[in-house]
Amino acid sequence: MSDELRPARIACLDLDTFFVSVERILHPELAGRPVVVGGARGGRGVVTAASYEVRPFGVRSGISLREADRLAPKDTVFMPPSHGVYSDYAHKVRLIAQDFTPESRVASIDEMYLGFQGCEELYRRAGDVDDDATIERVCREMTARILRELGLPASVGIGSSKTIAKVASGVAKPAGVRLVRAGDEAAFLAPLPVRKLPGIGPVGEERLQAMGIATLGRLAACRVDELEPIFGVRAGDLVLRARGATDASAVLLGRERPAFREHDPEGETLGSISNERTFAEDVRDPRDVEARLCALVERVCWRARKRGVKARTVTLKLRYADFETLTRSRSFAATSSELDVLPIVLALYRKARTRSTAVRLVGIQLSNLHEPGAQLELELTTHERLHRSVDGIRAKYGFDAVGAAAARRRDRRSDSGSRTR
DNA sequence: TCTGGGGTCCTAGGACCC
DNA sequence: TCTGGGGTCCTAGGACCC
Secondary structure, three states: OOOOOOOOOEEEEEEOOHHHHHHHHHOHHHOOOOEEEOOOOOOOOEOOEEOOOOHHHOOOOOOEHHHHHHHOOOOOEEEOOOHHHHHHHHHHHHHHHHOOOOEEEEEEOOEEEEEOOOOHHHHOOOOOOOHHHHHHHHHHHHHHHHHHHHOOOEEEEEEOOHHHHHHHHHHHOOOOEEEOOOOOHHHHHOOOEHHHOOOOOHHHHHHHHHOOOOEHHHHHOOOHHHHHHHHHHHHHHHHHHHOOOOOOHHHHOOOOOHHHOOOOOOOOOOOOEEEEEEEEEEEOOHHHHHHHHHHHHHHHHHHHHHHOOEEEEEEEEEEEOOOOEEEEEEEEEEEOOHHHHHHHHHHHHHHHOOOOOOEEEEEEEEEEEEOOOOOOHHHOOHHHHHHHHHHHHHHHHOHHHOOHHHHHHHHHHHHHOOOOO
């Protein structure tokens, strides 16, 4: 069979309860104990990862920490996430995976796709006649090595498209490998609930439920025009994928997630940069809110400069205590300086904050990003010179080492006197 | 279920231009 | 004499993913 006709062989490598697994490496005494990563017990956030020990009690990622506290056994350990450490481990996993195939795409911190078409000869042993079984064996060797060298359990799904591989990896958990052979896709998907298909979330699930469609088999039998009112232009794609079709992205593995993209050769989209913060307690005083906005603007602008991009649009996000959420955005000449962005953000905020209700969350997003051409030293504005020196210090000591927001944080700490050295 | 934080992509109306 | 059509940008909101 030629390369064009041979069905793609794609593996989805997914780390099991990744954040929990890393915490257990750092804190071996957590092994076998119920663990929730997300924040302090009863805090304001949500669960980002729950160990298998607490799942039978209904604790899963996405539920509030308060709810998790109510459901979980008393000896459950709650801990805040340490994202920097998780990134380090994710990187080590990627290096191991790349030993097995040169074709890989990072999908998120704990998930990647691997292409195996064309590798079969490399891995075939004497007597091997079944290439699917060969790749399945290789994937088991890969997860065994990740467990042995890093201590991280992982699962793998193998199929003819990213969708099939992804769904199969979910079925394989925990610590399993699930192969779906070419031709078996529709039968594999049919009994699964619609929610298992990437692209169908809580809203889509509910709307399908209202139409009496609960399984992917039923969805696969739908006509596209029946689903267009619900899913719009995505209807056709969803039906095809529910039928197990191999989409165009399957062979090429698609693009990397823009969050992990270095830059964009075509120059059409560079994604966005955002930071948002839910306050430990709702904030009523507008000046306090403005101080938090200032810190967020500083942070996103710093990240933009690190990436070497300038933004043409800023979006303010405001969530009141009663959860009413609004966004306000403004476009302007491309910049990556908080000295340009902050006045715009403050004007947006003062206009948008029409209620006296306390504020729960603020967020800042930079979008409409552009890569400026190389600049001569002489062309740098005063602002840009200032940022260069500040960012140089941050490169050594981190974001919080210097800056207006950092100064205010230090003030607050010494004011409260709660911090001792 | 009193609901995080980082993203992507889609929709839809209005402005503005040709 | 109230009237076109297409293209593109801006703005606001929402679904979804991990």
